[in-house]
Amino acid sequence: xxxxxxxxxxxxxxxxxxxxxxxxxxxxxxxxxxxxxxxxxxxxxxxxxxxxxxxxxxxxxxxxxxxxxxxxxxxxxxxxxxxxxxxxxxxxxxxxxxxxxxxxxxxxxxxxxxxxxxxxxxxxxxxxxxxxxxxxxxxxxxxxxxxxxxxxxxxxxxxxxxxxxxxxxxxxxxxxxxxxxxxxxxxxxxxxxxxxxxxxxxxxxxxxxxxxxxxxxxxxxxxxxxxxxxxxxxxxxxxxxxxxxxxxxxxxxxxxxxxxxxxxxxxxxxxxxxxxxxxxxxxxxxxxxxxxxxxxxxxxxxxxxxxxxxxxxxxxxxxxxxxxxxxxxxxxxxxxxxxxxxxxxxxxxxxxxxxxxxxxxxxxxxxxxxxxxxxxxxxxxxxxxxxxxxxxxxxxxxxxxxxxxxxxxxxxxxxxxxxxxxxxxxxxxxxxxxxx
Amino acid sequence: xxxxxxxxxxxxxxxxxxxxxxxxxxxxxxxxxxxxxxxxxxxxxxxxxxxxxxxxxxxxxxxxxxxxxxxxxxxxxxxxxxxxxxxxxxxxxxxxxxxxxxxxxxxxxxxxxxxxxxxxxxxxxxxxxxxxxxxxxxxxxxxxxxxxxxxxxxxxxxxxxxxxxxxxxxxxxxxxxxxxxxxxxxxxxxxxxxxxxxxxxxxxxxxxxxxxxxxxxxxxxxxxxxxxxxxxxxxxxxxxxxxxxxxxxxxxxxxxxxxxxxxxxxxxxxxxxxxxxxxxxxxxxxxxxxxxxxxxxxxxxxxxxxxxxxxxxxxxxxxxxxxxxxxxxxxxxxxxxxxxxxxxxxxxxxxxxxxxxxxxxxxxxxxxxxxxxxxxxxxxxxxxxxxxxxxxxxxxxxxxxxxxxxxxxxxxxxxxxxxxxxxxxxxxxxxxxxxxxxxxxxxxxxxxxxxxxxxxxxxxxxxxxxxxx
Numbered sequence: 001x002x003x004x005x006x007x008x009x010x011x012x013x014x015x016x017x018x019x020x021x022x023x024x025x026x027x028x029x030x031x032x033x034x035x036x037x038x039x040x041x042x043x044x045x046x047x048x049x050x051x052x053x054x055x056x057x058x059x060x061x062x063x064x065x066x067x068x069x070x071x072x073x074x075x076x077x078x079x080x081x082x083x084x085x086x087x088x089x090x091x092x093x094x095x096x097x098x099x100x101x102x103x104x105x106x107x108x109x110x111x112x113x114x115x116x117x118x119x120x121x122x123x124x125x126x127x128x129x130x131x132x133x134x135x136x137x138x139x140x141x142x143x144x145x146x147x148x149x150x151x152x153x154x155x156x157x158x159x160x161x162x163x164x165x166x167x168x169x170x171x172x173x174x175x176x177x178x179x180x181x182x183x184x185x186x187x188x189x190x191x192x193x194x195x196x197x198x199x200x201x202x203x204x205x206x207x208x209x210x211x212x213x214x215x216x217x218x219x220x221x222x223x224x225x226x227x228x229x230x231x232x233x234x235x236x237x238x239x240x241x242x243x244x245x246x247x248x249x250x251x252x253x254x255x256x257x258x259x260x261x262x263x264x265x266x267x268x269x270x271x272x273x274x275x276x277x278x279x280x281x282x283x284x285x286x287x288x289x290x291x292x293x294x295x296x297x298x299x300x301x302x303x304x305x306x307x308x309x310x311x312x313x314x315x316x317x318x319x320x321x322x323x324x325x326x327x328x329x330x331x332x333x334x335x336x337x338x339x340x341x342x343x344x345x346x347x348x349x350x351x352x353x354x355x356x357x358x359x360x361x362x363x364x365x366x367x368x369x370x371x372x373x374x375x376x377x378x379x380x381x382x383x384x385x386x387x388x389x390x391x392x393x394x395x396x397x398x399x400x401x402x403x404x405x406x407x408x409x410x411x412x413x414x415x416x417x418x419x420x421x422x423x424x425x426x427x428x429x430x431x432x433x434x435x436x
Numbered sequence: 437x438x439x440x441x442x443x444x445x446x447x448x449x450x451x452x453x454x455x456x457x458x459x460x461x462x463x464x465x466x467x468x469x470x471x472x473x474x475x476x477x478x479x480x481x482x483x484x485x486x487x488x489x490x491x492x493x494x495x496x497x498x499x500x501x502x503x504x505x506x507x508x509x510x511x512x513x514x515x516x517x518x519x520x521x522x523x524x525x526x527x528x529x530x531x532x533x534x535x536x537x538x539x540x541x542x543x544x545x546x547x548x549x550x551x552x553x554x555x556x557x558x559x560x561x562x563x564x565x566x567x568x569x570x571x572x573x574x575x576x577x578x579x580x581x582x583x584x585x586x587x588x589x590x591x592x593x594x595x596x597x598x599x600x601x602x603x604x605x606x607x608x609x610x611x612x613x614x615x616x617x618x619x620x621x622x623x624x625x626x627x628x629x630x631x632x633x634x635x636x637x638x639x640x641x642x643x644x645x646x647x648x649x650x651x652x653x654x655x656x657x658x659x660x661x662x663x664x665x666x667x668x669x670x671x672x673x674x675x676x677x678x679x680x681x682x683x684x685x686x687x688x689x690x691x692x693x694x695x696x697x698x699x700x701x702x703x704x705x706x707x708x709x710x711x712x713x714x715x716x717x718x719x720x721x722x723x724x725x726x727x728x729x730x731x732x733x734x735x736x737x738x739x740x741x742x743x744x745x746x747x748x749x750x751x752x753x754x755x756x757x758x759x760x761x762x763x764x765x766x767x768x769x770x771x772x773x774x775x776x777x778x779x780x781x782x783x784x785x786x787x788x789x790x791x792x793x794x795x796x797x798x799x800x801x802x803x804x805x806x807x808x809x810x811x812x813x814x815x816x817x818x819x820x821x822x823x824x825x826x827x828x829x830x831x832x833x834x835x836x837x838x839x840x841x842x843x844x845x846x847x848x849x850x851x852x853x854x855x856x857x858x859x860x861x862x863x864x865x866x867x868x869x870x871x872x873x874x875x876x877x878x879x880x881x882x883x884x885x886x887x888x889x890x891x892x893x894x895x896x897x898x899x900x901x902x903x904x905x
Contacts, residue, residue: 019792051756056549100825116898274744
């Protein structure tokens with residue numbers, strides 16, 4: 001037998017006898033013959049562990065690891081060694097959703113810590129136990145705004161929100177029967193006058209903005225919350241969570257729901273996933289929140305304990321009337337960012353954000369000095385920015401690629417978007433400039 | 437596992453001035469975020485040295501029970517062994533360091549894994565194409581229903597807003613339909629636990645032109661194979677609707693029957709169940725969606741990149757490790773384990789439906805109900821003996837559902853041990869019912885007060901501190 005199967009010949013014989021059948025085949029006696037699978041699957045033959053390793057390493061060598069100056073929602077931050085080590089603790093890795101609180105206090109404790117940290121970073125009252133990623137969390141927030149509203153069916157989304165997020169939101173909205181109306185951008189930021197007039201047209205359940213926005217720009221949302229609330233709509237803000245160590249928070253801007261991706265808290269880019277979505281909101285929206293929530297309680301021995309709570313919102317209880325169909329969270333990735341925030345702490349997270357901010361501004365200055373780049377927007381930015389290039393963007397990116405550098409994300413034929421994290425050294429930036 | 441609670445929160449270990457990080461020096465000069473754009477107050481995150489953090493999470497982990505600790509017969513969840521090599525492969529820096537927007541010529545190896553995995557999934561399910569975009573099982577259901585809705589829309593068939601689900605369906609089925617803007621109608625089960633074909637016929641006769649799809653899991657949530665599937669799929673297709681396969685129960689079908697051959701058009705697979713990727717305390721999983729030829733152009737954009745790519749890597753490593761010789765034994769061995777437990781316990785636990793089960797089966801509590809010991813009590817007492825509890829109170833068809841799923845990885849000794857303990861608990865229920873009703877006794881905490889948690893929600897450390905003062 002294979003190393004994953006413990007059955008000996010004797011075991012098979014004894015067990016089949018107890019069941020009262022004569023072969024494994026007979027266990028499927030009720031499956032109609034015409035749909036029984038016969039023969040062999042067209043799959044590779046069994047591989048030894050060594051062969052599996054060799055295959056993955058060979059495939060890995062067909063990828064190219066690059067010095068990454070790209071962002072656009074996914075950032076190359078440093079992962080402290082402690083994290084992968086602790087994430088491999090079997091008790092965390094191989095457990096299920098913590099329904100059995102008595103033997104899941106490990107998971108429930110760290111989710112409580114996670115919720116606390118997300119609420120702190122976003123400046124909101126509460127957080128759920130996490131969502132799939134930033135794009136689906138935003139889509140869930142949009143549905144939540146509609147569910148919390150009074151029959152309004154429209155949600156306004158700023159054009160400065162990441163287009164990949166907008167795409168996913170539009171997918172959900174189309175099927176859920178929500179109208180998405182885009183708010184125009186002006187000079188790289190949300191056109192607030194346009195937003196006000198769209199709001200006054202009525203039927204709006206929510207308004208979605210991003211901070212820093214897709215272009216890395218720090219927008220000024222003064223007065224937006226009031227305008228949105230005047231129309232009895234909810235203000236949804238999507239943020240790059242690591243930046244909130246320094247930036248004015250969604251809570252301070254008056255957001256009702258704060259969402260986004262937690263990837264910037266050290267999660268490897270791993271070609272797009274898994275990451276973790278966060279969702280935080282005001283206390284009064286707690287019963288409209290999708291997903292798992294962990295709360296404090298007591299056990300029958302009088303000990304402080306944690307437990308999945310407010311489950312009457314969820315699919316396994318409410319079925320089609322649930323706040324969402326979401327069933328899991330991204331628990332292990334929530335553990336990831338919880339350990340990250342524990343290590344970095346109050347100071348470290350700020351310092352890493354300051355380094356990213358400084359590095360990006362240094363790179364920007366150096367790019368402008370070459371005389372071939374200009375800032376696309378005269379706006380304050382955080383650790384990402386868009387520049388116009390006076391040459392061929394494709395040719396430039398290609399040349400950098402040959403030298404092992406991912407030279408930003410192409411915005412259009414004349415514009416590139418660069419991101420810098422604490423991982424990029426001065427040498428790497430200087431080399432990039434030199435190669436230009 | 438701990439038998440006493442390690443109960444600290446990281447915030448309670450914090451001391452101002454400690455730090456658990458080291459960062460490079462800032463050599464970029466003095467660039468500073470203007471004060472007007474800064475938050476007024478720092479986020480109140482803990483301040484701990486590195487070892488304190490490591491000990492804290494190590495000790496927390498010991499409050500948990502995982503598949504690596506012991507038998508985890510949690511029905512419907514397929515808690516199989518999560519091979520270690522898969523973890524190592526998924527963490528290879530040649531993959532984990534890839535930015536999702538990197539040019540295709542720099543990600544050929546990653547792409548190859550996705551292509552090879554999709555091809556394997558097609559072969560194992562008898563479907564034509566897969567998308568790896570969905571992040572989880574429920575996300576896959578939603579994606580699959582979107583495919584179905586788009587298919588009908590593409591034919592100008594806009595009136596199909598109903599989804600038929602058996603009354604034994606997973607809760608996510610109706611919830612996914614609702615998110616997708618569809619409505620649910622339930623079809624009753626017969627007393628043998630399978631779909632009532634006559635009732636289905638009546639529903640289809642009444643609602644035929646409005647039905648978008650029928651969602652089924654096969655075997656169903658009672659672990660019973662729906663023998664009438666050839667008839668059912670024909671009836672549903674005859675009214676112009678599509679068949680959706682909820683892949684939550686795919687494991688016993690490996691080596692036995694393929695959803696595509698059963699007549700299903702669209703399905704999702706929980707890679708974290710059938711393909712051995714870890715559940716991680718509730719995620720991340722992955723829910724690839726497969727379709728019959730002609731439907732692949734309707735895959736919606738439900739996530740920005742390649743889904744949970746590192747989860748897909750683990751699943752592919754698992755398929756390679758098993759190979760074609762062993763993949764086909766997965767279903768039969770899991771099914772053998774389940775039937776063996778059922779036969780060894782059905783004299784003391786109430787088996788509502790006789791006959792062969794597939795990977796799982798459901799007891800309706802203890803046979804002797806006079807003791808007042810409930811399914812909840814049995815589940816909690818199991819924890820004392822070092823086993824995870826089965827799934828309880830689901831499916832909703834019985835009052836005292838106790839749903840047991842042993843995977844193919846469990847040895848006869850492990851299973852015999854479980855059987856002995858289940859019999860002992862049945863005995864205790866007679867001789868000392870209080871012992872069972874007050875269980876668990878040997879776990880880090882006892883039973884929790886769910887009502888208190890919901891009535892007075894405290895979900896952050898800030899609230900917890902405010903509550904104390």
